[in-house]
Amino acid sequence: MSTGFAGRVALVTGANRGIGYEVCRQLADQGVVVYLGARDAAKGEAAAAELTAGGGDVRFCAIDVASDPSVAAAARWMDAEAGRLDILVNNAGINFDVQVRTSEADLNTIKETLETNLFGAWRTTMAFLPLLRRSEHPRIVNVSSEVGGFGDTPGSPFGLTKMGGVLPAYAISKTALNALTVKLALDLKESGVLVNAVCPGFTATAPGTAEMGARPVREGAEGIVRAALLSDDGPTGGFFRDGQPLPW
Numbered sequence: 001m002s003t004g005f006a007g008r009v010a011l012v013t014g015a016n017r018g019i020g021y022e023v024c025r026q027l028a029d030q031g032v033v034v035y036l037g038a039r040d041a042a043k044g045e046a047a048a049a050e051l052t053a054g055g056g057d058v059r060f061c062a063i064d065v066a067s068d069p070s071v072a073a074a075a076r077w078m079d080a081e082a083g084r085l086d087i088l089v090n091n092a093g094i095n096f097d098v099q100v101r102t103s104e105a106d107l108n109t110i111k112e113t114l115e116t117n118l119f120g121a122w123r124t125t126m127a128f129l130p131l132l133r134r135s136e137h138p139r140i141v142n143v144s145s146e147v148g149g150f151g152d153t154p155g156s157p158f159g160l161t162k163m164g165g166v167l168p169a170y171a172i173s174k175t176a177l178n179a180l181t182v183k184l185a186l187d188l189k190e191s192g193v194l195v196n197a198v199c200p201g202f203t204a205t206a207p208g209t210a211e212m213g214a215r216p217v218r219e220g221a222e223g224i225v226r227a228a229l230l231s232d233d234g235p236t237g238g239f240f241r242d243g244q245p246l247p248w
């Protein structure tokens with residue numbers, strides 16, 4: 001399909017399944033050349049092949065966001081392959097630890113979670129920044145969650161103060177990811193890189209969640225794609241769901 005976004009180059013991390021996979025599909029539908037990031041080559045190649053069979057230009061990129069060497073190698077590979085990056089979607093995320101009490105958390109698990117959900121996004125951003133700086137429309141989208149927010153969205157059951165004392169690793173990793181979004185956006189403002197955090201909302205990527213009221217994956221992905229395709233006068237340093245601001 002030929003759109004105003006045709007030929008833009010995107011990398012989506014953690015995209016062999018779930019929301020990341022759907023973000024790849026929707027970006028490809030807009031004519032974006034999509035690099036589908038995955039830490040498992042067989043799964044990543046299969047997912048990229050599926051989306052390519054559906055008509056998109058989707059290519060596998062090996063990247064484990066928790067690993068310095070893997071991320072560095074992915075950035076070198078992308079430099080040789082595409083020479084620039086227009087859109088980075090930091091989507092990879094782990095450990096919805098809703099059964100864990102904060103006072104009883106295993107700190108090694110907390111650290112592992114931060115290694116992916118916070119440092120993964122941070123190291124990937126730093127590694128790919130030289131390529132993003134070569135773009136005319138650079139965008140970074142950090143896939144976050146309302147569960148890490150101090151804010152109080154009326155009617156929402158999600159947020160730091162709303163779910164009791166559980167979910168320590170995941171919620172705190174997203175609070176920190178939001179803070180990273182603010183600092184990065186300020187740091188990169190002069191260079192035109194728009195950096196935003198997006199919450200997809202409770203989205204049906206895990207078995208049984210649709211029955212619990214989670215929204216379809218297509219809907220969850222749409223707000224992320226919207227932030228990836230912002231016009232040059234779009235917001236930076238914000239937190240959004242479905243294009244609407246969310247309280248931090």
Ligand code: NAP
Pocket residue numbers: 013014015016017018019020037038039040043063064065066067090091092093094116120143144145146199200201202203204205206214
């Ligand atoms: P998911 O179905 O569990 O998929 C997570 C993806 O991340 C998988 O492809 C996984 O790869 C990948 N991943 C994990 N660690 C990685 C690493 N170190 N390097 C590269 N890839 C890695 O999750 P999802 O529901 O689609 O969620 C996607 C994002 O949305 C996450 O950041 C999540 O926190 C956020 N979010 C989700 C919801 C929701 O309700 N689903 C709500 C708010 C926010 P493997 O297949 O190899 O494990």
